[in-house]
Amino acid sequence: MVPVDTVFFAVQSALRLASAFKTAYVEATINRPLVLPLPAFTPVNADSARDWFRGEGKSAAADCGRVGQLLAKPYPSDEDQKELVEIYNLYYHPSAREFRGELRHAFTIRMWANDEAGHPSPLQRVAGTLVNVAVDYFATSPGAVSERHPQGRALKAFLGAIDDTDFSSATLKEVAGDVLTGVLDAAPTLARGPKESLLLSGVSASMAAAATDFLANANSAQLADGSAWLGLAANALIRGGSDVVLSNPELFLGEKAALAGVGRVVADLVVGEDAPTFRNLLSGPGLETVSRAALGAVAAHPELLEDKRLKPLLVKLAGDLSTAPASFPEIARLVLARTSEELEGPLSTAVAILAKAPTLIGAAEWMLDEVVENPDWIPDGKLKRALETLGPLLEIPRLSREGRVELLRAAIQAASARAGLREDVDKVLKIILDVLFDEDLDADARWTLSRTSVAVAVGGAVFGALARRGYTPSILPKLKKALEELAADPETFAVELVEAKLEALLKKKGKTA
Amino acid sequence: MTRAAIPLLLVLAACTARTLREAQDHFNRGAEIENTSRAASTAALLASTGAEAEYRAALAGLNAELKDHSEDLEAEGLYPTARLLKALCLWRLAALSGGGLEAARAELKDVAPLKDKLGTRDRVLLAALPGLLDHEKGLREKDVAKAAADFESAEKAIAAALAAEAPPAAHDVTLYLRLAQMAALRERIRAINASALPAPEKDAAKDKARERFAAPKNALKEVVDTDPAYAGLRALGVTLSQAASVTW
Numbered sequence: 001m002v003p004v005d006t007v008f009f010a011v012q013s014a015l016r017l018a019s020a021f022k023t024a025y026v027e028a029t030i031n032r033p034l035v036l037p038l039p040a041f042t043p044v045n046a047d048s049a050r051d052w053f054r055g056e057g058k059s060a061a062a063d064c065g066r067v068g069q070l071l072a073k074p075y076p077s078d079e080d081q082k083e084l085v086e087i088y089n090l091y092y093h094p095s096a097r098e099f100r101g102e103l104r105h106a107f108t109i110r111m112w113a114n115d116e117a118g119h120p121s122p123l124q125r126v127a128g129t130l131v132n133v134a135v136d137y138f139a140t141s142p143g144a145v146s147e148r149h150p151q152g153r154a155l156k157a158f159l160g161a162i163d164d165t166d167f168s169s170a171t172l173k174e175v176a177g178d179v180l181t182g183v184l185d186a187a188p189t190l191a192r193g194p195k196e197s198l199l200l201s202g203v204s205a206s207m208a209a210a211a212t213d214f215l216a217n218a219n220s221a222q223l224a225d226g227s228a229w230l231g232l233a234a235n236a237l238i239r240g241g242s243d244v245v246l247s248n249p250e251l252f253l254g255e256k257a258a259l260a261g262v263g264r265v266v267a268d269l270v271v272g273e274d275a276p277t278f279r280n281l282l283s284g285p286g287l288e289t290v291s292r293a294a295l296g297a298v299a300a301h302p303e304l305l306e307d308k309r310l311k312p313l314l315v316k317l318a319g320d321l322s323t324a325p326a327s328f329p330e331i332a333r334l335v336l337a338r339t340s341e342e343l344e345g346p347l348s349t350a351v352a353i354l355a356k357a358p359t360l361i362g363a364a365e366w367m368l369d370e371v372v373e374n375p376d377w378i379p380d381g382k383l384k385r386a387l388e389t390l391g392p393l394l395e396i397p398r399l400s401r402e403g404r405v406e407l408l409r410a411a412i413q414a415a416s417a418r419a420g421l422r423e424d425v426d427k428v429l430k431i432i433l434d435v436l437f438d439e440d441l442d443a444d445a446r447w448t449l450s451r452t453s454v455a456v457a458v459g460g461a462v463f464g465a466l467a468r469r470g471y472t473p474s475i476l477p478k479l480k481k482a483l484e485e486l487a488a489d490p491e492t493f494a495v496e497l498v499e500a501k502l503e504a505l506l507k508k509k510g511k512t513a
Numbered sequence: 514m515t516r517a518a519i520p521l522l523l524v525l526a527a528c529t530a531r532t533l534r535e536a537q538d539h540f541n542r543g544a545e546i547e548n549t550s551r552a553a554s555t556a557a558l559l560a561s562t563g564a565e566a567e568y569r570a571a572l573a574g575l576n577a578e579l580k581d582h583s584e585d586l587e588a589e590g591l592y593p594t595a596r597l598l599k600a601l602c603l604w605r606l607a608a609l610s611g612g613g614l615e616a617a618r619a620e621l622k623d624v625a626p627l628k629d630k631l632g633t634r635d636r637v638l639l640a641a642l643p644g645l646l647d648h649e650k651g652l653r654e655k656d657v658a659k660a661a662a663d664f665e666s667a668e669k670a671i672a673a674a675l676a677a678e679a680p681p682a683a684h685d686v687t688l689y690l691r692l693a694q695m696a697a698l699r700e701r702i703r704a705i706n707a708s709a710l711p712a713p714e715k716d717a718a719k720d721k722a723r724e725r726f727a728a729p730k731n732a733l734k735e736v737v738d739t740d741p742a743y744a745g746l747r748a749l750g751v752t753l754s755q756a757a758s759v760t761w
Contacts, residue, residue: 035544
């Protein structure tokens with residue numbers, strides 16, 4: 001049974017909370033920024049020009065005979081007036097049109113008090129915006145503002161970070177609300193503790209730094225986009241990377257401040273020079289994957305950040321994968337999980353090949369593992385060619401994604417084992433696939449032969465035998481004939497028969513040799 | 514039950530504030546349309562229609578709220594803010610539709626006693642609004658001598674408002690009104706140029722206006738040249754100065 005005092009306290013608290021909320025809401029309403037239009041004025045005209053050339057600009061007029069002629073005319077024509085203004089602009093104010101686009105921000109008038117210093121702190125500058133965002137955010141769960149609640153703690157950590165931040169203020173107003181929302185949305189994933197607060201502050205500060213560097217001169221549309229992306233990045237870093245950060249607090253939250261570094265890289269990706277590329281490649285979950293992978297890579301190789309290699313690596317990946325945007329987050333994750341200074345080049349080469357064929361994307365994990373095991377694997381020109389030619393061959397609708405990877409793996413492993421096979425591996429695969437997926441097969445034969453499982457088994461048998469026994473180009477027509485003979489009778493077709501026939505062929509080849 | 518009741522309680526309690534916020538949103542959107550259309554210069558007519566519609570929506574919301582819930586607004590301390598916003602709406606509507614300025618002036622008279630209940634920005638705007646209305650009057654005046662007088666009155670009223678309310682030099686509202694002063698003086702010079710005064714008198718009148726121009730220009734310049742947060746206003750200050758043939 002609930003004690004009377006508890007119920008009484010609950011009601012009292014609810015009323016207090018409602019009253020406090022109401023006060024905050026009303027104050028926030030009074031203090032909301034107001035946009036004002038500047039009273040209309042006439043821009044530079046012929047009178048402005050004439051006045052200037054006759055006054056302060058006398059010497060300029062004396063230097064230019066044409067100005068003297070125009071000023072001397074008692075009844076100047078429209079053309080004369082236009083010409084005078086053009087000369088005036090040339091002489092005097094080439095930058096007059098710069099103010100366009102500034103208006104929206106220039107005249108958003110905030111309500112800070114009379115007695116505040118002439119240079120309010122960053123937090124003061126955006127306090128109104130933040131209160132509005134926070135009030136709207138917490139409107140349906142006002143209890144969450146409490147420091148006992150993760151979102152309440154997140155709000156406090158964010159405010160602390162903002163107060164120490166040098167946002168350029170025009171951007172701050174726009175960006176702070178989105179970043180705050182991103183942080184608050186991610187906050188429930190965090191436990192309570194000083195490290196968690198540092199994590200939130202670090203992420204917020206990184207977003208602020210990126211906003212200052214890249215959005216200070218943005219127009220309103222760019223600012224709105226950039227702001228939304230920074231909110232997304234803040235959210236992704238906290239959601240995706242908090243466990244990585246919190247398990248390496250010394251690296252990420254200590255003096256090295258690696259969290260700020262990674263945060264900055266992630267933020268730069270979405271608002272920096274390469275933002276158009278990355279925005280095309282990333283969504284919220286994708287950004288989370290990349291953020292997590294970047295933090296993981298830095299945890300394993302802190303020098304990746306210290307040597308400023310992390311961002312170029314991601315930029316290179318983005319460039320290579322621009323034709324396969326959906327794959328970027330996953331491939332980036334796979335590469336970052338394997339990267340080191342020595343492996344960067346080979347991994348990058350592998351990704352460039354992967355990007356050329358959708359089939360190969362499915363084999364990315366295996367291929368990248370092979371690269372880690374043998375960094376010289378891909379740079380071998382013939383193998384690279386083999387990889388590039390195998391991908392398109394495997395684009396058969398009836399082959400499953402896993403089946404394609406298995407066939408690719410069998411082919412490449414055989415080609416790795418036998419140098420002679422590297423140039424012809426695609427020919428071998430083509431023979432297998434042409435026989436099994438022949439369009440002219442009748443329905444029964446197709447039912448038996450045109451299956452992923454059969455293709456994988458036959459591919460495994462053929463490539464396995466070639467890897468064991470060796471390869472010469474003369475085997476190709478014999479292989480084709482043998483497979484066609486077996487496929488002619490689908491009822492008796494069995495992988496064991498393929499193996500046996502192949503062994504016999506290769507034995508003969510050995511004897512001939 | 515308590516958990517469910519809290520949001521409901523909050524919603525009811527904050528009802529008038531929410532309506533006022535909607536009016537603020539309409540007003541801000543209208544002003545943004547005006548500013549954007551000036552920046553883009555194209556489709557200005559279409560934009561001004563959009564801005565007018567936003568101001569009308571803001572005004573309609575405010576009128577309804579002031580009529581039906583003025584006691585609630587009073588109780589929550591929102592009444593002065595709502596009245597000032599109404600005055601601002603009337604100012605912009607008069608400017609865009611070319612209608613009379615009397616309604617805005619009458620509203621200002623009613624709001625004036627509430628001055629001490631307003632925040633800094635709103636208090637300064639309330640004091641400066643008669644000047645902004647004079648500027649509008651000057652813009653539509655056919656007689657250039659009268660127009661010059663309206664612009665002179667506008668600039669002086671704004672200067673007086675800044676002097677009386679003394680907001681910080683780098684306050685948003687101060688900078689806005691410095692620019693408004695410069696705009697009024699630029700228009701005053703234009704009106705003098707268009708007048709039939711003999712050349713020496715004309716020059717003397719323009720010199721007087723330019724002398725006054727120096728004060729708001731220098732005050733603005735000091736802030737925009739030293740505070741990066743306001744650097745974006747520099748180009749506008751330069752443009753206004755050049756239009757008035759004054760060195761920035």
